[in-house]
Amino acid sequence: MLSGIYGLLSASLFVVLDAVDVAFTEAAVGAGISTILMLTTLAITGRYELSRPSIRTRIGLLLVLVIGVLLIYGTLGMPYFGMPENPANGHVAAYYLENTEQQIGIPNYVTAVLASYRGFDTFGELVVVFTAGVAVLALLPHSRDGFVVDDMQPMKHHLILRITSKLLLPFILLFALYVQFHGDFGPGGGFQAGVIFAAAIILYSMLYGLENAMQVISFPVIRFCAALGVLLYGSVGIVSMLKGGNFLDYSVLLETPVAGQHLGILLIEFGVGLTVAAVMVCVFFTFTGSVVSPAKSARVVAARDGEKTQGAP
Amino acid sequence: MNFETQWLQTFFGLYNYWIVVALMMCGLFIVITDGNLIKKVVGLTIFQTSVFILYISMAKVTGATAPIQIEQGTAVYSNPLPHVLILTAIVVSISTTAVALALIVRIKRAYHTVEEDVIQRWDVKKRRSEKRSKPFHE
Numbered sequence A: 001m002l003s004g005i006y007g008l009l010s011a012s013l014f015v016v017l018d019a020v021d022v023a024f025t026e027a028a029v030g031a032g033i034s035t036i037l038m039l040t041t042l043a044i045t046g047r048y049e050l051s052r053p054s055i056r057t058r059i060g061l062l063l064v065l066v067i068g069v070l071l072i073y074g075t076l077g078m079p080y081f082g083m084p085e086n087p088a089n090g091h092v093a094a095y096y097l098e099n100t101e102q103q104i105g106i107p108n109y110v111t112a113v114l115a116s117y118r119g120f121d122t123f124g125e126l127v128v129v130f131t132a133g134v135a136v137l138a139l140l141p142h143s144r145d146g147f148v149v150d151d152m153q154p155m156k157h158h159l160i161l162r163i164t165s166k167l168l169l170p171f172i173l174l175f176a177l178y179v180q181f182h183g184d185f186g187p188g189g190g191f192q193a194g195v196i197f198a199a200a201i202i203l204y205s206m207l208y209g210l211e212n213a214m215q216v217i218s219f220p221v222i223r224f225c226a227a228l229g230v231l232l233y234g235s236v237g238i239v240s241m242l243k244g245g246n247f248l249d250y251s252v253l254l255e256t257p258v259a260g261q262h263l264g265i266l267l268i269e270f271g272v273g274l275t276v277a278a279v280m281v282c283v284f285f286t287f288t289g290s291v292v293s294p295a296k297s298a299r300v301v302a303a304r305d306g307e308k309t310q311g312a313p
Numbered sequence B: 001m002n003f004e005t006q007w008l009q010t011f012f013g014l015y016n017y018w019i020v021v022a023l024m025m026c027g028l029f030i031v032i033t034d035g036n037l038i039k040k041v042v043g044l045t046i047f048q049t050s051v052f053i054l055y056i057s058m059a060k061v062t063g064a065t066a067p068i069q070i071e072q073g074t075a076v077y078s079n080p081l082p083h084v085l086i087l088t089a090i091v092v093s094i095s096t097t098a099v100a101l102a103l104i105v106r107i108k109r110a111y112h113t114v115e116e117d118v119i120q121r122w123d124v125k126k127r128r129s130e131k132r133s134k135p136f137h138e
Helices: A002-016 A020-045 A054-075 A091-103 A109-117 A119-139 A159-181 A190-216 A219-242 A257-290 A294-311 B003-033 B037-059 B080-111 B116-137
Strands: none
Touching (some): A002 A020, A002 B037, A020 A190, A020 A257, A020 B037, A020 B080, A054 B003, A091 A109, A091 A257, A091 B080, A109 A119, A109 A257, A119 A219, A119 A257, A159 A190, A159 A257, A190 A257, A190 B080, A219 A257, A257 B080, B003 B037, B037 B080, B080 B116
16 A cells, blocks of 8 residues: 555656656556555465564664765765756757757657667567566466466445446546557657556456456457567567668658658557556466465366366276 | 855755665665565665656756647756656566566465575575485485
């Protein structure tokens, strides 16, 4: 609960600091998905811990205090907050602000830098997200087409929650699409849209149970989408190479460079959104699928073995 | 300029870094003192957030607007580059946190605990028993 509030608070802090795109992402990730993942893990592992000798705490406190004081001493040489001539604001940042209008032609500088100037960097990040999804799938047990579906009670008794969320869901999904495709002009883009989309599906499966959510979006489809997004991103890069440009240089995609940039950014943002949403939902499904009461899983395994032995002779 | 105003100026010039340092140390403290693996992950998350705030606060320019081009005229924009870096870093951090939590779930399955020192004691015990049983097998 606290971590959700923490996420929401840091999101509002980012708005105050002019980082609206970042705030979008943090609001969806910090306040939504990470809280749920933590709670799910706690549900699996139990919420008790051993008490520890206080000597360890004292040494840790001392160490942390010393490092903290040293770091604060180090900040005395740092440039002051909010000055336009700070070293961080020179160099490439000024170049991006001056040239985006002619070279890329979209008003949102963050999207321009993310998708075009630093497109290769973003590709790397996307691959990391994809790999993390694969790693979670490899670590936690699941069958090919889904899970041993758990006996967690969907919130049947919370009528008000169910009805209001049902009303909200289409708007959340619509908003995710708006954020996805309006990212060139306002705050938004693939990463934000992906997490908002995933949050909507997670909300649905929290209210109506994993089984129902899997009927809406089946597990193989999610895994396919996760790979498809990365593939789309990479293919845009390869196509631009085939057309005679550099990897992920969208200017050569269409007749005019600006139109090419528009198309390229739209495509790769779509790829980003697809992969991020799919990986988030996939991680959530895998985690929630692991919350199985021991008795139930034993029963399911026994039933499966029974089927096998019946089929074998 | 007397000492007091100078001190105030330093404070208002650098307080963003001090907040970052405080958060970072909270995270580090949890990571090094707590033996519970889930709490360690929580500590790492707090540490990560402090780095996010460090980047975003460095990008802020006083009196500037968000880096989205306005229709007419010129405006002062905040630095978009750190925003890009942190935007992707947040999504990457939640993915890596998910991997960490998945590892913890597996550790819980294998050891029936998520306490670091208990796990280490288990490992030591196991290694000793293996050593003892080796000549017997050979």
